[in-house]
Amino acid sequence: MAGELTIVGMGLIGASFALAARQHFSRVSVLDPDDGHVAYALAGSIADTRVTEVPATAEAVLLACPSDHIAGWVVALADHPGTVFDTGSVKGAIIDEVEASLGAVPRNFVPSHPIAGLERSGPEAGSADLFLDRTVILTPVTATDPARTERVRSWWEATGAVVERMEPGLHDAIYARTSHLPHLIAFAYLLGIADADLAHTGGGFRDFSRIGGSDPDMWTAVFGRNRAALLDALDTFEMHLDEFRRALESDDLDRCRVLIADARTRRERLG
């Protein structure tokens, strides 16, 4: 069993991690400015105690706070003896910001990203099986202590997650394509939908546009932090959109069919 776990940010992810992994830690403390979230965590035995600074005794420090606060915490905890890991959905920008501030990434920091549950929020939405069979990506850099990377891997595995390592830049490019771009598309699409259209939507619209209901603050931060990779993904998407436009404008339905069949094949590989 590991020692004390401190969770910075008691939202959906922080609460779920505590619920899923708490038997692996001797004690769980929570640091969050939101009194309601902390009260919920203490009342529900998600955490044992509230702290206002990260205890020097913490063996594990999970940064599950909004992503624009993560780099600041990594810098502040650079000399902390525990192992610091985060849940931010963009890795390169956090690493760059820490490097810009300290000149190097602290060896106690293991960048990590659980792929789970981004539409809901708050500790009330937390659950012990949020990470079960889901992927968690670790993007350690050269400076990262390998022993700490293995510790963070074992903690995520304790939640039932499947852990994978990846370069931060590759991580950000892949998630720009598979997560950030679909959100941007859904938002842009919804801007063209009038109230009168909403009575004429089916299951396809509902599923397609569901991610368009996601939190503006969170997604503004994600878009801002992964700007370059997101713009690259947008370029590719607009190129393919233009192929459809040209096929339609020239009434080239054979070309249209080839494009649709190719798209369907890609979707079917997902199973």
Added chain:
Amino acid sequence: MAGELTIVGMGLIGASFALAARQHFSRVSVLDPDDGHVAYALAGSIADTRVTEVPATAEAVLLACPSDHIAGWVVALADHPGTVFDTGSVKGAIIDEVEASLGAVPRNFVPSHPIAGLERSGPEAGSADLFLDRTVILTPVTATDPARTERVRSWWEATGAVVERMEPGLHDAIYARTSHLPHLIAFAYLLGIADADLAHTGGGFRDFSRIGGSDPDMWTAVFGRNRAALLDALDTFEMHLDEFRRALESDDLDRCRVLIADARTRRERLG
């Protein structure tokens, strides 16, 4: 009770209509070149008999065949004593094609569009409750016999559907925005997704891209028939996509947040 129903095209929609409405007809006959679909319908008591031409005695003729065959059937049945109605998801092009061929729309034809079940196919996927609480749009034109429009309304209502009347052009513009454009977007998006990306997808991707697995022949026909309205909807979408691009390129995150919040508000109105 009405007399004989003939279903032209024994797929998902034809089978579901027969299952949902058959107690309102004295007899159900099926016309389809696919021996397997017909055998399934007869074995499952979805239809009573196979025909190779529409019987002169049919009181109701449902055209549930591929949409590029609908206008041809309407023309061929222009002098049929029964009431002809269809299931095509684009109305203007069918009406235009019939008018181009006959000079006018036959008074026995009631254009209709059930909003249901476009991702699955085949009579095996049919069910008696496919239309329950779903919308069916009727787009009668000036030439259409009002008594027949009311009859078609009652037949669709017998399936549990909610029936609404609309101008054909308005119908096509609305469904270009709420159904055809999302399919085009999902197809274009999937063209930019590599196999290696598929291991890094979450529930958001899965729902967002689900309609990208739809049938190429069907959607090529829909896109071709609703080209003008679809290109209009695509213009609007690309305008909003460009607003996001400019906000990102200029690092204007406040603008980005306003756009996302507006999109979310629209999605929330759907409930």
